Amino acid sequence: MWSRTAGSLKRAFSTLFRDRLIFVIGESDMLTAIVGTNWGDEGKGRMVDLLSSGYDIVIRYQGGNNAGHTVINDKGKFILNLLPSGILRENTVNVMGCGMVIDIEHLYNETKRLTDKGISITPDNLKISEKAIICMPYHRLLDNLEEDRLRDRAYGSTRRGIAPVYGDKYMKKSIRIMDLLSPETLETKVRNIVQWKNLMIEGGYGAEAVDADEMIAWLHEFGDWLKPYISNTTLFLADAVRSGKKIMFEAQLGALKDIDFGIVPYTSSSSTIAAYAPIGAGIPFAKLDSVIGITKAYSSAVGEGPFTAEMFGEEADKLREAGGEYGAATGRPRRVGPLDIVASRYGVLVQGATEIALTKLDVLSYMDKIPVCVAYEIDGERTTDFPLGDRLDRAKPVIEYLEGFKTDISGCRKQEDLPKAALDYVKYVEKAIGCRIKYVSVGPSRDQYIVM
Numbered sequence: 001m002w003s004r005t006a007g008s009l010k011r012a013f014s015t016l017f018r019d020r021l022i023f024v025i026g027e028s029d030m031l032t033a034i035v036g037t038n039w040g041d042e043g044k045g046r047m048v049d050l051l052s053s054g055y056d057i058v059i060r061y062q063g064g065n066n067a068g069h070t071v072i073n074d075k076g077k078f079i080l081n082l083l084p085s086g087i088l089r090e091n092t093v094n095v096m097g098c099g100m101v102i103d104i105e106h107l108y109n110e111t112k113r114l115t116d117k118g119i120s121i122t123p124d125n126l127k128i129s130e131k132a133i134i135c136m137p138y139h140r141l142l143d144n145l146e147e148d149r150l151r152d153r154a155y156g157s158t159r160r161g162i163a164p165v166y167g168d169k170y171m172k173k174s175i176r177i178m179d180l181l182s183p184e185t186l187e188t189k190v191r192n193i194v195q196w197k198n199l200m201i202e203g204g205y206g207a208e209a210v211d212a213d214e215m216i217a218w219l220h221e222f223g224d225w226l227k228p229y230i231s232n233t234t235l236f237l238a239d240a241v242r243s244g245k246k247i248m249f250e251a252q253l254g255a256l257k258d259i260d261f262g263i264v265p266y267t268s269s270s271s272t273i274a275a276y277a278p279i280g281a282g283i284p285f286a287k288l289d290s291v292i293g294i295t296k297a298y299s300s301a302v303g304e305g306p307f308t309a310e311m312f313g314e315e316a317d318k319l320r321e322a323g324g325e326y327g328a329a330t331g332r333p334r335r336v337g338p339l340d341i342v343a344s345r346y347g348v349l350v351q352g353a354t355e356i357a358l359t360k361l362d363v364l365s366y367m368d369k370i371p372v373c374v375a376y377e378i379d380g381e382r383t384t385d386f387p388l389g390d391r392l393d394r395a396k397p398v399i400e401y402l403e404g405f406k407t408d409i410s411g412c413r414k415q416e417d418l419p420k421a422a423l424d425y426v427k428y429v430e431k432a433i434g435c436r437i438k439y440v441s442v443g444p445s446r447d448q449y450i451v452m
């Protein structure tokens with residue numbers, strides 16, 4: 001116990017000098033998850049990049065390359081789809097956990113883009129779980145075939161194969177990262193699975209059958225280079241937990257995109273919830289000490305599905321432009337709206353958030369008055385409990401307005417620097433969503449934040 005605390009002390013002081021951030025010293029934040037409280041794109045990547053300075057290890061625990069984090073720091077602007085955001089820090093070890101689905105061609109290209117810009121990526125700072133699942137080209141194909149079949153009823157998938165690959169995981173017909181290390185087993189497995197897949201691709205969709213030899217060649221082309229990165233990350237992380245290393249779990253997407261708790265079927269196919277982090281990371285015996293929920297000062301969503309407080313027309317265009325709301329993975333314009341208290345409160349609840357980072361407050365500075373969705377009206381009744389299913393489809397937003405701050409706040413670094421109306425907004429949100437706001441971010445760069 002003492003050595004863990006002493007280790008924390010040392011790290012907290014070095015952190016203090018590196019980044020002017022003061023972490024609580026002690027056991028309370030040894031294992032921390034950073035998660036989204038809404039539909040994703042809340043600015044998690046930027047907060048992980050900022051906070052990871054205090055952590056030894058950053059782990060991605062779910063999802064694949066269907067979403068992207070944008071991180072801007074002193075080395076430049078980076079878009080990360082698969083790699084944990086800690087990869088941009090020199091002394092951080094990054095783990096891609098067993099809950100992930102990894103398109104190894106995408107990972108190869110993403111890694112190359114970073115190393116071309118001078119980021120060092122080696123088996124010392126990147127460890128890929130042997131149990132993670134490979135997202136194959138036929139998963140992409142099936143994602144496309146199904147979205148095309150659905151036409152105007154499409155789920156709004158990113159078409160990167162995520163739903164089909166998770167489906168196969170639970171059908172126990174998937175290729176795992178560890179299979180790359182046993183070429184003969186790999187080949188037999190691929191041939192069997194491709195035969196099964198073609199029943200659907202050719203027989204069901206009437207598309208051209210997938211060729212097993214091509215799949216095997218693809219696995220060698222993009223799998224051979226990553227062999228040195230494959231490891232038993234459960235053992236590595238178990239040792240890390242025992243020796244008091246600080247670990248951060250980085251989520252992709254938000255609570256409302258969770259496969260169980262989200263707006264099914266317009267969700268992702270993975271668990272975006274903090275409680276899943278230890279499992280998807282490969283250390284199910286570990287318990288989280290804290291959960292930082294990332295909440296954006298307004299709302300955005302990608303894909304189809306209910307988005308109760310959605311803005312349209314000129315009002316939406318202005319907010320989309322001000323916030324740069326275009327998908328990091330796909331470039332698609334995002335749907336936007338005011339902060340939705342009903343959805344955010346639900347997100348805070350299911351994430352078990354212990355504190356909140358409120359991001360992009362600066363984006364609201366052009367508004368004369370700030371709209372907030374304070375409740376829903378469903379069949380003539382007002383509610384603040386987030387509904388699911390067809391009740392959500394019928395929900396109408398109840399909008400109230402708060403005073404705008406009409407000042408550039410991107411230079412604010414202390415709570416006292418914020419204009420009163422901006423501080424009032426933060427305090428209002430804190431009370432309404434029921435969780436302490438610890439960080440407020442006022443710009444995309446590493447130093448543009450306030451510790452409250």
Ligand code: GDP
Pocket residue numbers: 036040041042043044045046067068069070071072253323324328359360361362363441442443444
């Ligand atoms: P993530 O997937 O949750 O990491 O979110 P994205 O990376 O898709 O979206 C966040 C975007 O907002 C990125 O372009 C960030 O650089 C940017 N961003 C993050 N925090 C702030 C902020 O406080 N203010 C502004 N103006 N931009 C921010």
